[in-house]
Amino acid sequence: xxxxxxxxxxxxxxxxxxxxxxxxxxxxxxxxxKFGIKVENFFAGIFLFAISGASGAVVMPFSKLHPAVMAGxxxxxxxxxxxxVIYGAxxxxxxxxxxxxxxxxxxxLLTTMSSDPCLALLLLMISFSALWSETTDVSLKYGLVIxxxxxxxxxxxxxxxxxxxxxxxxxxxxCVLLWSLVKTNADGAGCWNGILSHKNQFSFFMAQTSxxxxxxxxxxxxxxRLAIVFGLLASLAVQKGCSGAxxxxxxxxxxxxxxxxxxxxxxxxxxxxxxILFLIISISLGIVVIDNLESIVVDGLKKDMTLxxxxxxxxxxxxxxxxxxxxxxxxxxxxxxxxxxxNPAHSIIIVKSQFVPPHSHNGFLDLACDLGWGGLxxxxxxxxxxxxxxxxxxxxxxxxxxxxxxxxxxxxLMTNLTETGLFGSTSIWFWYIVMSVRLSLDVSEKS
Numbered sequence: 001x002x003x004x005x006x007x008x009x010x011x012x013x014x015x016x017x018x019x020x021x022x023x024x025x026x027x028x029x030x031x032x033x034k035f036g037i038k039v040e041n042f043f044a045g046i047f048l049f050a051i052s053g054a055s056g057a058v059v060m061p062f063s064k065l066h067p068a069v070m071a072g073x074x075x076x077x078x079x080x081x082x083x084x085v086i087y088g089a090x091x092x093x094x095x096x097x098x099x100x101x102x103x104x105x106x107x108x109l110l111t112t113m114s115s116d117p118c119l120a121l122l123l124l125m126i127s128f129s130a131l132w133s134e135t136t137d138v139s140l141k142y143g144l145v146i147x148x149x150x151x152x153x154x155x156x157x158x159x160x161x162x163x164x165x166x167x168x169x170x171x172x173x174x175c176v177l178l179w180s181l182v183k184t185n186a187d188g189a190g191c192w193n194g195i196l197s198h199k200n201q202f203s204f205f206m207a208q209t210s211x212x213x214x215x216x217x218x219x220x221x222x223x224x225r226l227a228i229v230f231g232l233l234a235s236l237a238v239q240k241g242c243s244g245a246x247x248x249x250x251x252x253x254x255x256x257x258x259x260x261x262x263x264x265x266x267x268x269x270x271x272x273x274x275x276i277l278f279l280i281i282s283i284s285l286g287i288v289v290i291d292n293l294e295s296i297v298v299d300g301l302k303k304d305m306t307l308x309x310x311x312x313x314x315x316x317x318x319x320x321x322x323x324x325x326x327x328x329x330x331x332x333x334x335x336x337x338x339x340x341x342x343n344p345a346h347s348i349i350i351v352k353s354q355f356v357p358p359h360s361h362n363g364f365l366d367l368a369c370d371l372g373w374g375g376l377x378x379x380x381x382x383x384x385x386x387x388x389x390x391x392x393x394x395x396x397x398x399x400x401x402x403x404x405x406x407x408x409x410x411x412x413l414m415t416n417l418t419e420t421g422l423f424g425s426t427s428i429w430f431w432y433i434v435m436s437v438r439l440s441l442d443v444s445e446k447s
Contacts, residue, residue, distance in 0.1 A: 022089055026095070029094060029096050033097075036094070036097040040097060043090045044152070044156060044168075046062075048427060049176065050065040050067075052196065052427050053201045054201045054420055056197075057176070057196065058195060058196065064079055064083060069083060104158065105155065105158065111440050112157075112436060112437045112440040115439075115443070115444060119379075119382040119436055122375060125374070126147060126371070127143060127147065129143055129370065133331070134329065134342075135339075138333065139333050142424075146424060146425060153430045153431075154437050157438045158441060161401075162401035162402075162405075162438060165434070166212075166401055166404060170213060173209040173234075174213070176205065177194075177206065179195050180202065180206075183195055184240070190242075192240040192241050203238050204415045204419065205427075206235075206238045206241060208411055209237075210232075210235045210238060211250065211253040214227070214228070218257075245418055248286065249411075252410065253411065256278065256403075256407060263391075264395060271394065275387055278410075279387075279409075279413060283413070286418070310361045312350050312351075313350055316347070316349075317348060317369065320348070321369060325372050327374060327375070329344050331370050332370065335359050335366075337356075361420060363419065367379060367422055370423060371423075382436070389439040389440070393405055393439055404435075405438070409435070415428065
């Protein structure tokens with residue numbers, strides 16, 4: 001088979017077929033607007049599938065389509081060329097549609113940045129962090145990769161309403177779930193990774209998926225039975241992921257939806273206070289689990305006490321951030337094990353076990369490592385800004401779509417207390433940008 005693939009004539013035939021299909025798709029998108037929307041949703045779904053969770057899908061060909069591959073030190077030239085060709089083909093096919101949909105892109109961008117100036121400053125820090133990074137090329141490449149994800153997220157956020165985003169989101173998550181049921185990738189203890197790289201990230205993603213489908217079942221009687229089946233399958237995946245934190249996350253996210261139906265009737269000021277109170281209680285519950293209630297963590301959730309290790313190296317990370325507090329070490333400039341003793345994080349280790357962490361196991365600390373306390377403060381202010389806008393939108397729209405922004409904020413907060421994924425080419429960052437854009441446009445239009 002490999003010999004056939006290497007034959008010049010066979011390769012020429014494949015290229016010819018690909019060009020013909022490309023031109024036919026281009027013509028179809030140009031002639032039929034509805035077909036163009038479906039193709040755009042499909043291509044965007046491929047992108048979102050590739051960046052699922054904090055790690056992205058680790059199955060072929062999606063592992064090669066992850067944007068971070070372009071910045072990898074070990075990425076080969078054929079992989080780079082292949083990704084450029086595939087995404088270039090996507091853009092070519094969609095170009096008839098993009099000629100019209102991109103006309104208001106700049107307006108949406110300016111509306112979002114003026115409504116959320118802290119996010120605008122954070123994006124500027126990402127753009128220029130290579131200037132103060134010790135590894136300029138690494139920070140430049142990874143910064144561009146994050147900006148690529150951001151540009152696509154801004155387009156999706158400005159182009160589609162929550163009513164359109166919600167089914168698309170559920171469908172992409174469902175594809176990850178179904179593939180993971182086939183390819184469980186169970187470890188020695190029987191814990192599933194699915195098609196994601198780590199069981200904790202897999203469990204968090206499945207917790208999100210289960211809530212999306214259970215909420216859909218509650219608000220859509222016609223599709224209730226099938227939605228409940230999908231929700232239960234995702235719940236099974238949560239259980240099989242062996243993550244105690246993800247089980248707590250399911251409870252918190254379920255509680256959030258009931259809570260939103262109550263505070264929706266409150267004045268905006270009180271609703272904002274209520275949401276912040278809910279988040280504080282959720283964080284406190286997370287800290288209780290982190291902070292050594294062994295009878296709950298070990299016996300009740302059947303989880304080992306690895307969180308105790310996190311609390312041992314978090315102070316070391318904070319000390320390193322304090323050495324460069326305002327701007328950090330640049331995008332992807334801190335965790336660089338390949339640099340040996342020149343690695344800024346080389347001294348971070350758990351003495352008892354000699355474990356060397358590959359990242360902070362906390363998304364907020366990882367953001368601070370890259371962009372300093374200054375970058376983290378900008379994100380926190382952007383986060384609070386979105387809470388206010390999310391409550392305003394909650395009072396103006398109907399559930400369940402009205403609750404999606406606050407759902408995203410809660411999920412982002414809770415999943416980054418003990419794991420990473422907040423900052424980078426991840427679906428967590430993607431949905432945060434989509435939410436920021438969509439809320440800015442919705443609130444400004446209503447105003």
